[in-house]
Amino acid sequence: MLNTEIQLYPSPRKTLLLIGSSALLVALCIYLLNYSVYVSVLFAWLGILVCSLGVIIGLLRLLEHKPQxxxxxxxxxxxxxxxxxxxxxxxxxxxxxxxxxxxxxxxxxxxxxxxxxxxxxxxxxxxxxxxxxxxxxxxxxxxxxxxxxxxxxxxxxxxxxxxxxxxxxxxxxxxxxxxxxxxxx
Known part of the structure; x- marks a missing residue:
């Protein structure tokens, strides 16, 4: 039987870039939190929370299997x-x-x-x-x-x-x- 529809899925390239850059920024904020005296603790924790959100959103996009x-x-x-x-x-x-x-x-x-x-x-x-x-x-x-x-x-x-x-x-x-x-x- 012929396939009667074409399903096109988004490329994971941008999502992987989002996850990688967010994880890198989380690691940088953790480093600044532990070893820097010039960065406030509030700023470091805010950076960790915001960038962790990017990792979570990226992982949810990767796990989603719906065609675009x-x-x-x-x-x-x-x-x-x-x-x-x-x-x-x-x-x-x-x-x-x-x-x-x-x-x-x-x-x-x-x-x-x-x-x-x-x-x-x-x-x-x-x-x-x-x-x-x-x-x-x-x-x-x-x-x-x-x-x-x-x-x-x-x-x-x-x-x-x-x-x-x-x-x-x-x-x-x-x-x-x-x-x-x-x-x-």
């Missing part, structure tokens, strides 16, 4: 957004962007009416098309590849996009695997 982004035949779910599932039928177009040297895919969504049906917004209306940015930092996918996949799915008529997405998912998964292999070789 899920792409399936129904749409795209990004945990960093509070939008829930973004259905294929409401996506109008996708654009790759570079924001502050980070890869982002900008989705332009169609407006919805009171019945929940997607309609194109007129240029002067209050209910303009909504834009959502999918941050790809730390994920094993490039903005151009994801944008090409989304544009391929969105090119179909809104009622048939689920089938188009399901048909295109294996090719996207192969591209992601190929990029991962090329990156590590």
């Amino acid at each position: 982004m899920i792409i399936n035949k129904l749409g795209i779910y990004d945990r960093t957004l509070y939008e829930g599932l973004i259905h294929w039928d409401v996506i109008q177009k996708a654009l790759p962007l570079q924001k502050q040297s980070k890869e982002v895919v900008k989705l332009v969504l169609l407006s919805t009416n009171s019945a929940g049906e997607a309609v194109k917004a007129s240029p002067g209306s209050i209910d303009e098309a909504q834009e959502i940015n999918l941050a790809l930092e730390g994920l094993n996918i490039q903005a151009e590849i994801l944008t090409q996949f989304i544009q391929e799915v969105v090119a179909h008529v809104p009622g048939t996009r689920k089938d188009a997405a399901q048909a295109a998912l294996p090719a996207l998964q192969e591209q992601i695997k190929l990029k991962r292999v090329l990156k590590h070789s």
Whole structure:
């Protein structure tokens, strides 16, 4: 049976950097607490507590096994957004962007009416098309590849996009695997 969804997990690199730097600062504060007469005890303990919080947050992030982004035949779910599932039928177009040297895919969504049906917004209306940015930092996918996949799915008529997405998912998964292999070789 074909895999009907792609789950993208965040890279642990930033989390490990957070844990390492926080642990280093905790060790420095403990050293200053024991051997320095120039640092107040309150300052050293405050540093230990704050930096220990960084270690705890980092460990919790490492132990969390939830994907950051899920792409399936129904749409795209990004945990960093509070939008829930973004259905294929409401996506109008996708654009790759570079924001502050980070890869982002900008989705332009169609407006919805009171019945929940997607309609194109007129240029002067209050209910303009909504834009959502999918941050790809730390994920094993490039903005151009994801944008090409989304544009391929969105090119179909809104009622048939689920089938188009399901048909295109294996090719996207192969591209992601190929990029991962090329990156590590």
